[in-house]
Amino acid sequence: MSQYDKFAKEYIAMRSNMFKKNMNAEFPMMLQLLGNIKGKKLLDLGCGFGDYAKVYSEKGTIVTAVDNSKKEIEHAQKLNIPNTKFMVFDITNKFPFKDSSFDVITSSLVFDHLEDLKSLFQECNRVLKNKGVMVFSVTNPVFYQEKSIVGKIKIFGKKIIFGNYFERRKIVRKWGGTATMEHYHKPLEDYFSAFLENGFELLSFREPQPKTKKITWHCKNPTFLVFKLKKR
Numbered sequence: 057m058s059q060y061d062k063f064a065k066e067y068i069a070m071r072s073n074m075f076k077k078n079m080n081a082e083f084p085m086m087l088q089l090l091g092n093i094k095g096k097k098l099l100d101l102g103c104g105f106g107d108y109a110k111v112y113s114e115k116g117t118i119v120t121a122v123d124n125s126k127k128e129i130e131h132a133q134k135l136n137i138p139n140t141k142f143m144v145f146d147i148t149n150k151f152p153f154k155d156s157s158f159d160v161i162t163s164s165l166v167f168d169h170l171e172d173l174k175s176l177f178q179e180c181n182r183v184l185k186n187k188g189v190m191v192f193s194v195t196n197p198v199f200y201q202e203k204s205i206v207g208k209i210k211i212f213g214k215k216i217i218f219g220n221y222f223e224r225r226k227i228v229r230k231w232g233g234t235a236t237m238e239h240y241h242k243p244l245e246d247y248f249s250a251f252l253e254n255g256f257e258l259l260s261f262r263e264p265q266p267k268t269k270k271i272t273w274h275c276k277n278p279t280f281l282v283f284k285l286k287k288r
């Protein structure tokens with residue numbers, strides 16, 4: 057069972073009600089970097105409950121959207137989104153698609169859950185058409201250092217508690233009442249090495265800010281990172 061299956065209902069409710077930092081920052085930047093996707097064949101990796109796939113479909117794409125959470129896919133399928141096929145699939149496996157099947161690959165906030173990025177980018181490269189593009193976002197790894205406080209230091213007279221940014225590790229956090237959420241902390245250089253060494257070039261790298269005047273953590277700090285790549 058996928059970890060999101062354990063709290064799919066709460067997750068869907070939370071994503072619909074919370075201060076929509078994703079919809080205000082991460083997703084607008086994804087769309088900006090994707091540009092005109094009308095008529096393109098698009099693969100959405102870790103599509104969740106299908107809200108982004110709905111927007112891609114409205115923009116005239118033919119969408120294949122996969123996620124390893126059966127419950128989220130069931131929810132997504134009920135939306136009856138035109139030109140969109142949802143599949144339960146674990147993206148750490150070999151993709152069930154032929155070479156050069158897609159013009160565009162997208163993925164929002166999924167790769168921070170994965171330990172190995174090398175085989176993932178190899179598969180993405182294989183199923184993308186020549187010069188196809190890939191736009192993906194991750195949560196900034198600088199902010200995933202919980203439970204690993206290794207020391208304190210004074211910087212400009214202020215005490216700073218710090219973790220170990222460089223240590224690759226699984227982080228398990230409590231989520232909601234009883235569930236847990238797992239991530240694999242990886243330094244930022246791991247993302248760059250994984251795509252640069254597996255057939256991609258970097259076209260753009262952005263740190264989106266929410267489009268709101270509210271002064272919150274997310275407006276002042278780079279919570280999200282968004283990459284645009286091209287198949288070499």
Ligand SMILES: C[S@@+](CC[C@H](N)C(=O)[O-])C[C@H]1O[C@@H](n2cnc3c(N)ncnc32)[C@H](O)[C@@H]1O
Pocket residue numbers: 058060101102103104105107108122123124125128145146147148163164165166169170
């Ligand atoms: C933070 S949510 C993002 C969902 C969606 N992309 C969005 O932005 O609304 C992460 C998603 O990645 C999916 N996921 C995590 N590991 C996965 C894997 N190995 N294969 C497929 N999906 C995975 C989860 O089930 C979850 O739906």
